[in-house]
Amino acid sequence: MEELHQAKAWELMEMMRRREVSAAEILHSVKGRVESVEERVRSYITLTLDQAERAAREADKALAEGKDPGPAAGIPMAVKDVLCTKGVPTTCGSRILENYTPVYDATVVSRLRREGLTMVGKANMDEFAMGSSTENSAFGPTRNPWDLERVPGGSSGGSAAAVAAGEAVWALGSDTGGSIRQPASFCGLVGLKPTYGLVSRYGLVAFASSLDQVGPITRDVRDCALLLSLIAGHDPRDSTSLEVELPSYAEGLEGGIEGMKVGVPRELMQEGLTPGVRECVERCLSLFRELGAEVEETTLPHLDYALSAYYIIAPAEASSNLARYDGVRYGLRVEGEDMLEMYGKTRAAGFGAEVKRRIMLGTYALSAGYYEAYYGQAQKVRTLILGDFRRAFERYDVLVSPTSPTPAFRLGEKVEDPLAMYLSDVCTIPVNLAGIPAISIPCGLEDGLPVGLQIMGKVLDEATLLRVARAMEEAIGFRERPQVGRGVG
Amino acid sequence: MGGYEAVIGLEIHAELKTRSKMFCSCDASFGGEPNTKTCPVCLGLPGVLPVLNRRAVELAVRLALALNCRIAERCIFHRKNYFYPDMPKNYQISQYDLPLGLGGHLDLETEEGPFRVGITRVHLEEDTGKTVHMSESGRIHGSEYSLEDFNRAGVPLLEIVTEPDIRTPEQARLFMQELKSIMEHLEVSDCKMEEGSLRCDANVSLRPRGSSGMGVKTEIKNMNSFRALYRALDYEISRQREILENGGEVVQETRHWDADANVTTPLRTKEYAYDYRYFPEPDLVPLELDRGFIDEVRSSLPELPAERRRRFREEYGLPAHDAALLSSSKAMGDYLESAVAAGAPPKAASNWMLGEISAYLNARGLEIGDLKVTPDRLAELIDLVEKGTVSVTMAKSVLEEMLESGRRPREVVEERGMAQISDRAELERLVEEVLEENPKVVEDYRKGKEKALGFLVGQVMRRTGGKANPRMVSDLLAQRLGGGS
Structure with a gap:
């Protein structure tokens, strides 16, 4: 019998409703786990166990009275520290917001609160979601529960590590260029980046507004569908949020994929893949065929330019989004002789190296005389990539690729080489540029480290995406769990 | 003004009369205790997003139509990036190359005949907060610290830019008066210059009369009334003319109108050119204005x-x-x-x-x-x-x-008791009394001494304490004297 902290959210929901287990017992198990592994894994920036205990008590009380406490009730969750939580510090992994406490809840958080949110804590992340390893956190790196010498991926590394290590049952992350999918892949979990506009961004501290989306990191596809249902839907506070009728994502999961057409973009299977990743993905292609789907290699020629375009657009938007951290109204302030000096000193002390690098990149790209050559050109590339995907989806139901070209790398391995770090997201970035949904599911191990399969879907067709993911999850039969502690003496 | 003529263009900012701010539901009215009309959105707290106020768009379309502009059926918002503590996000949501209204004009009537000022563009943007510098002068120089009031931050603003068609301070004043009147008639703005809901900057340059070239211009700020606008332009034109006539060169700069000293002085804060790094605002979707909406606004113009x-x-x-x-x-x-x-x-x-x-x-x-x-x-x-x-x-x-x-x-x-005595019978009685008491004067009048009538009227007025209707008295006397002869 597995421990409660290892169970899936849907299993725990059923057990609670059958009164086989209480929310308090579930939380107790997760809390025990936090006590035993958090020191080594460091998934969290802020723990909110008091809040979680209150929520668990309320869940148990409701259940005892025969009421439904909501699907999120009693399911311990990690919330990425980029989502505003009223009264709970929200740092974005940055020194500049170290002492910042929001006065409002992000829309996704308030929706979950209505459904019984049981929040264990605010999860560690690369500063302002910029990074692929969680090493850019001002509060120290998170370690990969599969191998503590390795990174959990990023930027939602804390969220993924917490779920993988049993310090939470499910988690919220945010994904601007792969920040949900890549850590999910590195930690052997399921991670979904929804269609741009499906989930409200209100209260998600902006990195690159035209690319950011909030999404679930879970232990299986069913949990992913359930959590998506809880956070998706139109929000009048977000002008880019879409007004659409939502399907029940969990209902169609078992529909199978017979007759579906699966495209494999050649551009995402090129050099840079480790042999293990290639092998795992190729095995998945055989499984697709075994399940009755048609698999075909295809080409999306402009994907070769996606990384370049992304590293213009995302920093450009970030340079503007991060301008508000100036020491005037909130967050860190380092005094200076005059205002300009105060700005300079505050930002020099408050931001880490990667954030500064991207602010400079973005400022440069938007400068008079360079705008057309960089930002203008990058937007054109984005349009071409969108066109490539549109054409591909006329032919295919889904596209597949590795989530990351490699499994989790070692701490420190890429910190000094930003370009190598950026390449870690080469397969996930095109998805954000096109605004389409994509999911990563575990599809095998390489040298004991999880490998992720990325499945990409049509705009707003999360239902199909999840159905395919569920079928593949079943066929792959990934059962391994991390042995937290491997790698430490 | 000698061999030079002035070339003046105006840039006007008017706060729109909406109940709520441009991107949040905060009260947009003037004043109030500092920072009481604020929320996470207009304070630019981490994670917030703007939602466009439809009423602001409607009011902007109204004015743009009244200024004969072409209305863009699809326009977008841009971010104008620069650091200033009165701007909570350190960027202003504004419009750039796709503004709401383009290419209009305003016809004015002057003593010298009709006069047309071209309108380059009309666009929507958000207002900033207000910085209060804690120095004696209220200016940044010498202030120990400054305070910020964000009540105004995010109030919808219309920016109206004219072509450089204005030649004299009088024309500038006339243009502003007419624009203000139009905005009042349209009920789009309170247009209170003293409260800052109507603000005007001017670009001024001189060129030899008859030339079509453009001289070096200065930008004049802080003109808080029509009178200030007139006097500041008048001063600036003289200042530039003096420089040019002495063979000097006008420096391109921003100048501050000092109404107490009656001069414009260089403004220190904008001594270098800003690069605003405009780019499309990713948090807003393009604004689509369909023909039906525009026609509806047009037909409802007062x-x-x-x-x-x-x-x-x-x-x-x-x-x-x-x-x-x-x-x-x-x-x-x-x-x-x-x-x-x-x-x-x-x-x-x-x-x-x-x-x-x-x-x-x-x-x-x-x-x-x-x-x-x-x-x-x-x-x-x-x-x-x-x-x-x-x-x-x-x-x-x-x-x-x-x-x-x-x-x-x-x-x-x-x-x-001021009512005039216009009662005919009453006045006739008084006239009789006066005639009886002044036979000599009556005699004089009849001999042709016209002035005598005035004396008689005066007598009647005296008796009534000035309340008799003078015209009636005069008529009655003339009638009576004429009739009695």
């Missing part, structure tokens, strides 16, 4: 000042100058129309308004809206004069009382 002016001339028979004055503000025009509706002859109402009432308002620095005398009471006063109940001189005295107390003229007249 009468504009030019049309009202024409109507005052043609229907009310007012001289052009009076018609212009009375339509220069919406409130003046409305007052006149109300008085006319209450029965006042337009010409008489106009005379009172432009005479005694304007003098009173000007002397006290008040506006027509502050007036205690309602239009129907002015009409009543005019009626008392027309009917001969009071003389014009008495009416002026009654009005003085009304201006202070706002009371009804009839009440004032009765209370003071």
Whole structure:
């Protein structure tokens, strides 16, 4: 019998409703786990166990009275520290917001609160979601529960590590260029980046507004569908949020994929893949065929330019989004002789190296005389990539690729080489540029480290995406769990 | 002005009269305790997003249409990036290459004839907060620290940019007056320069008369009234002319109008050119304005000042100058129309308004809206004069009382016992008395001494304490003396 902290959210929901287990017992198990592994894994920036205990008590009380406490009730969750939580510090992994406490809840958080949110804590992340390893956190790196010498991926590394290590049952992350999918892949979990506009961004501290989306990191596809249902839907506070009728994502999961057409973009299977990743993905292609789907290699020629375009657009938007951290109204302030000096000193002390690098990149790209050559050109590339995907989806139901070209790398391995770090997201970035949904599911191990399969879907067709993911999850039969502690003496 | 002519373009900012701010639901009204009309959105807290106020768009379209602009069916917002502590996000949501209105014009009537000022563009943006520098002068120089009030941050602003078609300070003032009047008629802005809901900067350069080139320009800021605009431009033109006439070169810079010292001085804060790094605002979707919406706004436009002016001339028979004055503000025009509706002859109402009432308002620095005398009471006063109940001189005295107390003229007249004696029988009796007591004067008159009649009228007036209707007295006397011969 597995421990409660290892169970899936849907299993725990059923057990609670059958009164086989209480929310308090579930939380107790997760809390025990936090006590035993958090020191080594460091998934969290802020723990909110008091809040979680209150929520668990309320869940148990409701259940005892025969009421439904909501699907999120009693399911311990990690919330990425980029989502505003009223009264709970929200740092974005940055020194500049170290002492910042929001006065409002992000829309996704308030929706979950209505459904019984049981929040264990605010999860560690690369500063302002910029990074692929969680090493850019001002509060120290998170370690990969599969191998503590390795990174959990990023930027939602804390969220993924917490779920993988049993310090939470499910988690919220945010994904601007792969920040949900890549850590999910590195930690052997399921991670979904929804269609741009499906989930409200209100209260998600902006990195690159035209690319950011909030999404679930879970232990299986069913949990992913359930959590998506809880956070998706139109929000009048977000002008880019879409007004659409939502399907029940969990209902169609078992529909199978017979007759579906699966495209494999050649551009995402090129050099840079480790042999293990290639092998795992190729095995998945055989499984697709075994399940009755048609698999075909295809080409999306402009994907070769996606990384370049992304590293213009995302920093450009970030340079503007991060301008508000100036020491005037909130967050860190380092005094200076005059205002300009105060700005300079505050930002020099408050931001880490990667954030500064991207602010400079973005400022440069938007400068008079360079705008057309960089930002203008990058937007054109984005349009071409969108066109490539549109054409591909006329032919295919889904596209597949590795989530990351490699499994989790070692701490420190890429910190000094930003370009190598950026390449870690080469397969996930095109998805954000096109605004389409994509999911990563575990599809095998390489040298004991999880490998992720990325499945990409049509705009707003999360239902199909999840159905395919569920079928593949079943066929792959990934059962391994991390042995937290491997790698430490 | 010698061999040079001035080339002036204006950049006007008007706060739109919406209930809520441009991107959040905070109260957009003026004033209030600092930072009480704020929320996470207009404070630019981490994670917030803007949601466009539809009413602001509607008001902007109204003005753009009234200024004969082409309305973009699809326009977008841009971020204008620069650091300033009164801007919570350190960028302003504004419009850049796809503004809401383009290529309009405004026709003005001047003493020298009609005059057209081109409108380059009309666009929507959000206002900033207000910095209060804690120094004696209130300027940043020498201030130990500054405070920020974000009540104004995020209030919708319209920016109106003119072509450099203006040549004199007088034309600039006229343009601003007309624009203000239009905005008042459209009810798009309060247009209070002293509260900052209407602000105007000017670009000024000089060139040799007859040349079509452009000289080096300066940008003048801080002109907080029409008078300041006029005087600042007048000063700046002289300053530049003096430089040029002495063979010098005008420096391209931003200058601050100092109304106390009557000079423009270089502004230190903008000594280098900013690169605003404009890029499309990713948090907003493009604004689509369909033809139907635009036509709807167009058909709901009220009468504009030019049309009202024409109507005052043609229907009310007012001289052009009076018609212009009375339509220069919406409130003046409305007052006149109300008085006319209450029965006042337009010409008489106009005379009172432009005479005694304007003098009173000007002397006290008040506006027509502050007036205690309602239009129907002015009409009543005019009626008392027309009917001969009071003389014009008495009416002026009654009005003085009304201006202070706002009371009804009839009440004032009765209370003071000021009503004229216009009763024919009563006056005839008095005339008889006077004639009997002054046989010598009657004799003189009959001998042809015209002046004698005046003396007799005076006698009747004296007996009534000045209340007799002088015209009637004079008529009665003439009749009686003529008839008796």
